[in-house]
Amino acid sequence: MGKNRQHRFEMLSWAVRLENRSLWSENADQGNTVYGESLRKFSGIEYRRWDPSRSKLGAAIMRTRRDRSYLLPDPGSTVLYLGAGHGTSISHLHDHICGARNDLGGRIVAVDLAPRCLRDLTHLASLRPGLVPVLGDARKHNAWGVLLPRKVKWLFQDVAQSGQVEIFINACRRFLQINGIGLLSLKAASERWTGEGEDVLFEKVAEQLSETGFIVEESIKLTGYEDNHVLFVARRVE
Numbered sequence: 001m002g003k004n005r006q007h008r009f010e011m012l013s014w015a016v017r018l019e020n021r022s023l024w025s026e027n028a029d030q031g032n033t034v035y036g037e038s039l040r041k042f043s044g045i046e047y048r049r050w051d052p053s054r055s056k057l058g059a060a061i062m063r064t065r066r067d068r069s070y071l072l073p074d075p076g077s078t079v080l081y082l083g084a085g086h087g088t089s090i091s092h093l094h095d096h097i098c099g100a101r102n103d104l105g106g107r108i109v110a111v112d113l114a115p116r117c118l119r120d121l122t123h124l125a126s127l128r129p130g131l132v133p134v135l136g137d138a139r140k141h142n143a144w145g146v147l148l149p150r151k152v153k154w155l156f157q158d159v160a161q162s163g164q165v166e167i168f169i170n171a172c173r174r175f176l177q178i179n180g181i182g183l184l185s186l187k188a189a190s191e192r193w194t195g196e197g198e199d200v201l202f203e204k205v206a207e208q209l210s211e212t213g214f215i216v217e218e219s220i221k222l223t224g225y226e227d228n229h230v231l232f233v234a235r236r237v238e
């Protein structure tokens with residue numbers, strides 16, 4: 001933790017900064033915001049505020065009990081993001097993986113079913129090289145899998161639809177390296193569950209992941225940022 005008279009801060013990566021209790025990423029598209037977030041300079045470098053109540057990845061970084069940086073992929077790597085939405089989380093991920101002009105040579109394959117999301121993602125990609133928007137279904141790998149000739153070390157899924165766990169397991173089998181990290185954001189309300197409450201549902205999901213070739217490294221409750229959501233951090237081992 002770095003310290004000076006006004007601030008306590010921690011660099012979670014070259015681009016991601018925790019300043020007291022707020023999260024920031026170095027803006028790869030200087031002067032521009034993506035979703036109305038604040039801009040601020042630290043030591044003359046412009047950062048964007050990463051709002052954890054608008055981003056499950058941001059919420060998980062704030063809520064994890066482990067080293068926060070283990071949730072982030074390697075800068076300059078290729079990653080797969082399923083359920084890209086309008087690009088809120090992806091824009092911060094892009095700051096970290098690609099940097100300005102994609103100087104780091106990273107690649108984010110961002111898949112979403114909704115044409116309105118693709119419009120926003122396509123605009124974002126025109127300002128942020130390295131972002132590859134795909135109009136597609138997370139379940140239909142053959143339509144877009146050609147964009148990922150090699151398996152990735154980091155995969156994120158936030159599709160908020162029923163059958164999320166099976167979609168995640170199948171995507172990891174096809175696209176995630178052994179030892180790679182898959183992050184599954186699970187929305188309890190999206191599952192058809194008639195059991196004993198959402199804690200039991202979350203335990204069952206962790207069990208299902210453990211039985212299908214993953215070690216669940218952490219189940220992070222996002223309560224306070226995104227109620228009724230858990231983010232599972234699953235390492236693929238088989």
Ligand SMILES: C[S@@+](CC[C@H](N)C(=O)[O-])C[C@H]1O[C@@H](n2cnc3c(N)ncnc32)[C@H](O)[C@@H]1O
Nearest residue numbers: 083084085088089112113114137138158159161
């Ligand atoms: C909660 S939003 C994602 C928000 C985004 N992850 C973020 O943090 O900025 C869920 C998205 O998943 C998309 N989605 C739902 N089912 C899908 C599927 N089968 N394949 C691809 N995208 C899907 C929806 O269109 C929606 O944009």
